Amino acid sequence: MSDMTDAAQSRLAKRLPLLVILAVAIVGFFTLRDYLSFQTLADNREALIAFRDANYLATAAVFVAAYVVIVAFSLPGATIATLTGGFLFATFPGALYNVIGATIGATAIFTAARWGFGERLGARLEGSEGIVKRIKDGIDKNQWSMLFLMRLVPAVPFFMANLVPSFLEVPTHRFVISTFLGIIPGAVVFTSVGAGLGDVFARGETPNLGIIFEPQIILPILGLCVLAALPIAIKAIRGQRDL
Incomplete structure (x- = not known):
């Protein structure tokens, strides 16, 4: 009985970080949507610039930390945070700050999910048979390409990736x-949009976030997607020849 209790407590301890993330994400979705918005950035732009000018390093550190929290807890406002990075720090180093914050936050939720459920589910998939096992084996053989594709394709939600x-x-x-x-490609695009927010604010407009789907932007990104998918296609063709 004691062993069963200990095992249950161990499972709960492993799942607790992910459960906390999910709980905070749900609460944040309903409570922060009106605060982490373009209008909030517009209303506080002068105060943010003044604080940045007086405390650049502290502003950069706080910004990256805030970005980590937004991504790790899947809070609304990641796009606004990216724009803010460009608005406060220009395209560079703003894009670098955005990428660092997003990567750390993504790694946090990845680790929590893997610790809580991923290892157990991965073992089950590895021990499965049929089409499920073939799909997993296919992904395992092309991990680098699949990971880059999930990041590069704009249609894949960031939290799913x-x-x-x-x-x-x-x-x-x-x-x-x-x-x-x-x-990096998407971050540079949105950070550059953020870098031009001064003029947008002056005109009383909102930024064009659909810019990523314009031909001069989306075509190079799709080109990177093709390069990422190329190893998968080559392996598939070789596999068919070997049959």
Whole structure:
């Protein structure tokens, strides 16, 4: 009986970080949507600039920490945070701060999910048979390419790209490297939009977040997607020849 209790407590302890993340994400969704918004940034822009000018290093540190919290707890406002990075720090080093914050936050939720459920689910998938096992084996053989594709394709929600690898036994270093490098194109685009917010505020307009889907932006990103998918296609063709 004691062993069963200890085992249950151990499982609960492992799942607690992810459960806390989920709870905070739900609460944040309903309570922070009106605060982490473009209007909030517009209303506080002068105070933010003044604080940055007086305390640059502290502002950068607080900004990165806030970005980590937003991503780790899947709070609303990640896009606004990215724009703020550009508004406060220009495209560079703003994009670097955004990527660092997003990568650390993504790694936190990846680790929590893997510790709570990922290892157990991964073991079950590894021990499965049929199509499920074939899908997992296919992903295992192309982990780098799949990880980069999830980051580069704009249609894949960021939080899903954080959770799915935790269930597929992806090594942490691969997750971190692919996240950091894979989100750079999108981060640079949105950070550059944020860098131009001064003029947007002056005109009383809102930023054009659909810019990422304009041809001059989306085509190079799709080109990177093709490069990421190329190893998968080559392996598939070789596999068919070997049959």
